[in-house]
Amino acid sequence: MHQKRVNCLIEQAKEHNLDVLALVSGPNLFYFTDLSFHLSERPVLVLFPIDDAPAIIVPTFEAVKVEDSSIEMNVFSYTDEEGYTAAFQEACDRLRLAKRTIGAEAFRMRMVEVKLLEQYAPGCNILPAEEALAQLRMHKDQFELEQMRRAIDITEKALRDTMSQVEVGWTEREVAALLKTKMFQRGGEGMAFSPIVVAGPNAALPHATPGDRPIQPGETIVVDCGAILGGYAADITRTFAFGELGPDMAHIYEVVRAANAAGRAQAGPRTPAEEVDRAARKVIEEAGYGEYFKHRTGHGLGLDVHEPPYIVEGNERILKPGMTFTVEPGIYLPGQGGVRIEDDVLVTEDGAESLTMFPREFAGL
Numbered sequence: 001m002h003q004k005r006v007n008c009l010i011e012q013a014k015e016h017n018l019d020v021l022a023l024v025s026g027p028n029l030f031y032f033t034d035l036s037f038h039l040s041e042r043p044v045l046v047l048f049p050i051d052d053a054p055a056i057i058v059p060t061f062e063a064v065k066v067e068d069s070s071i072e073m074n075v076f077s078y079t080d081e082e083g084y085t086a087a088f089q090e091a092c093d094r095l096r097l098a099k100r101t102i103g104a105e106a107f108r109m110r111m112v113e114v115k116l117l118e119q120y121a122p123g124c125n126i127l128p129a130e131e132a133l134a135q136l137r138m139h140k141d142q143f144e145l146e147q148m149r150r151a152i153d154i155t156e157k158a159l160r161d162t163m164s165q166v167e168v169g170w171t172e173r174e175v176a177a178l179l180k181t182k183m184f185q186r187g188g189e190g191m192a193f194s195p196i197v198v199a200g201p202n203a204a205l206p207h208a209t210p211g212d213r214p215i216q217p218g219e220t221i222v223v224d225c226g227a228i229l230g231g232y233a234a235d236i237t238r239t240f241a242f243g244e245l246g247p248d249m250a251h252i253y254e255v256v257r258a259a260n261a262a263g264r265a266q267a268g269p270r271t272p273a274e275e276v277d278r279a280a281r282k283v284i285e286e287a288g289y290g291e292y293f294k295h296r297t298g299h300g301l302g303l304d305v306h307e308p309p310y311i312v313e314g315n316e317r318i319l320k321p322g323m324t325f326t327v328e329p330g331i332y333l334p335g336q337g338g339v340r341i342e343d344d345v346l347v348t349e350d351g352a353e354s355l356t357m358f359p360r361e362f363a364g365l
Contacts (some may be wrong), residue, residue: 001070001143002032002033002034002069002070002071003071004072005032005136006032006033006048007070008055008135008136009021009032009048009132009133009136009186010011010048010050012132012133012135012136013048013050013103013129013272014043014050015102015132015313016129016131017130018050018101018102018103018127018132018347019049019050019097019101019102020047020048020049020050020095020097020100020101020102020103020301021047021048021102021103021104021129021132021133022045022046022047022048022102022103022104022105022109022113022117022126022129023045023046023048023105024039024043024044024045024046024105024108024109024110024113025037025038025039025044026039026108027137027231027269027302027303027304027307028105028108028133028303029044029046030166030231030290030303031136031137031303032046032048032068032071033046033069033071033073034069034070035065035066035069036231037058037065037306038350040211042059042080042111042189043057043084043112043116044056044057044058044059044062045057045088045091045113046073046340047091047095047097048105048183049097051326052095053072053073053074054071054072054073054074055073055074055075055076055091055094055095056073056074056075056076056201057076057077057078057084057087057088058075058076058077058078058235059077059079059080059084060077060078060079063075063077063340065078065234068149073175074091074094076088076090076091076094078186083341084116085116085120087118088116088117088120088228089120090161091120091173092117092120092121093120093187093227096193096198097117097120097121098121098122098123098124098125099122099123099124099125100121100124100125101124101125101127101292102117102121102124102126102127102305103126103127103129103132104126104127104128104129105128105129105130105133106128106129106130107130110245114126114163117215130308134307134308134326137302137303137307137308138300138307138308138309138322138323139245139320139321139322140202140302140318140322140323140324140346141322144232145257145324145346146290147229147230147231147232148232148233148234148301148302148324148344149355150187150229150230151188151192151226151227151229151230151232151233151234152234152236152258152344152355152356154183154187154188154229155183155188155225155226155227155234156356156357156358157182157186157260158179158182158183158185158186158188158224158225158227158276159179159182159225159236159238159358160358161182161185161186161364162175162178162179162182162223163223163240165178166178166215166361166365167228167242168214168215168216168217168242169214170215170217171210171211171212171213171214171215171337172197172198172199172202172211172212172213172215173197173210173211173212175210175215175221175223176194176195176196176197176210179195179223179225179310180195183225184345186227186270187229188227188228188229189227189228189229189230190227190228191225191226191227191228191231191272192225192226192227192228192234192235193225193226193235194209194282195210195212195220195223196208196209196210196223196224196227197221197223197224197225197236198210198211198221198338199213199215199216199219199220199221199222199223199337200213200215200216200219200220200337201334201335201336201337203219203220203221203239203332203337203338204332204333204334204335204336204337204338205338206294206295206330206332206338206340207276213241214280216242217241217242217243218241218242218243218244218245218246218338219241219242219337220239220241220245220249220253220338220339221237221239221240221241221242222237222239222330222338222339222340223237223240224236224237224240224340224342225237226305231324232302232303232310233301233302233303233304233305233355234301234344235301235305235342236304236329236342236343236344236358237328237340237341237342238341238342238358238360239256239339239341239362240342240364240365241295241362241365242364242365243365244364245362245364249336249337249339249347250362252331252333252339253339253362254274254339254362255283255284255287255289255331256284256329256331256339256341257341257360257361257362258283259280259281259283259284259293259329260280260327260328260329260342260343260360261343261360262279262280262282263276263279263280263297263298263311263327263329264284264343264345264352264354265279266279266280266324266326267325267345267347267351267352268319268347268348268350268351268352269319269320269321269347269348269350269351270317270318270320271315271318272317272318273309273310273311273312273315273316273317273318273319274311274313274314274315274316275327276297276298276311276319276327277296277297277298277311277312277313277315278313280297280327280329281293281297281313281329283329284329284331291330292331292332292333293329293330293331293332294330294332295330296310296311296313296314297311297327297328297329298310298311298312298325298326298327298328298342298345299311300324300325301324301325301326301344302321302324309323309325310325311326311327319347320347321347321348321349322346322347323346323347324344324346324347324355325344326342326345327342327343327345328340328341328342328343328345329341332336341360342356343355343356343360344356
C-alpha cells in the first residue's frame, strides 16, 4: 500500500515540476511511509527524488524504525555527539540536490530544515508542495474510512457517556477532563485536539478554552471533540443545556440545525466546495444571523483535523467520491452564548453520507 502511495507521490511531483519532495515528521510522512517520529530538536527529513530511491535523515537511535518500513530508503543517520549537519550534507550530495526544485510542506517544515537544505544544496529552489500532497490525501480508501468510522464511533460513545454524567455546577474543565477519560476508555488512541467545552458567554467564542466557570441551567454548552484511531481523526460538535433553552436561543438552535442539514444535503460529487458553504450560510443569513456565523462551514478531515478540501466561499474545488470533511455551521452571540452542530461527511458516488450519527435534535440534560 505504501509503495503504491509513494509511486503516486512521484507522479504528482513530476506533474508539479518538482525534482524532489521533502517531508518532515507528521501526517504526510506517516501516510506515505507508516513512520512516526516526534518533532524535536533532532530533525528527521525524508527526501523523495523523482529519479532515485528515497532517503531519510534520522537520529541513529531512531534508524531501527526504518527497517520495519515497507519503503526501501537510503539512511543517513547521526548521533547526538556528531550532530545532524554532516548527515544533511551527505544526503544532499548523494541525491545531487544542488540547483534542484524541492517541494516542501509549507505549514510544517521548520526553518532549521530549510536552512540546512539551502546550505548543503546550494541554488536549490524550495517551493510549497501542498497541492501535490492534497491531490493524494483527499481521497480516502476503504482502510482509511474504516479507521475514521471507528474513531467517530469511539467519540460519539464517549460524548454520550460524558453528557449523561455531568451535572449543574460542573466546570467546563471538569467536563473536558471526563470526556478525555471516556475517549480512552472507549478505545481511542489519543485526542485529535484538546476538547472544547464552553458554556454561557464562553460559548460565543468558537475556539475558546475550557475554564473553571461553573455551568448554569439554561445556557448553551458547546462540546467539540474527536478521538484518534490508527492516526485518523474524528471531529464532532454538539450543543447541550441543562434543562430548556430560552425562546431566543432555542430558535437559534433550530436555525443552526437547519443550516447543518442544508450543508449536508448540498454535498455530493461534482459539487464545488463553496456551494456547501453557501447552502449552510444562506439559512443563517435568511434568519437574520449572518454576521454571527464567523467561520467557514467546514474543513477536510483525515490524518489531519484540518486539511483540504476547505468548505468555504471562494473554494471552487470540485468534490469527488472519497473526500471527507466537516459541516459545522454556528451562530455566536457575544456575551450570551452560541450554538454549533458539526458532522463528518463522506462524498459518495451518488451523494454524501454523514459518518456522524449523534442526534442533532435538542434534548436538555
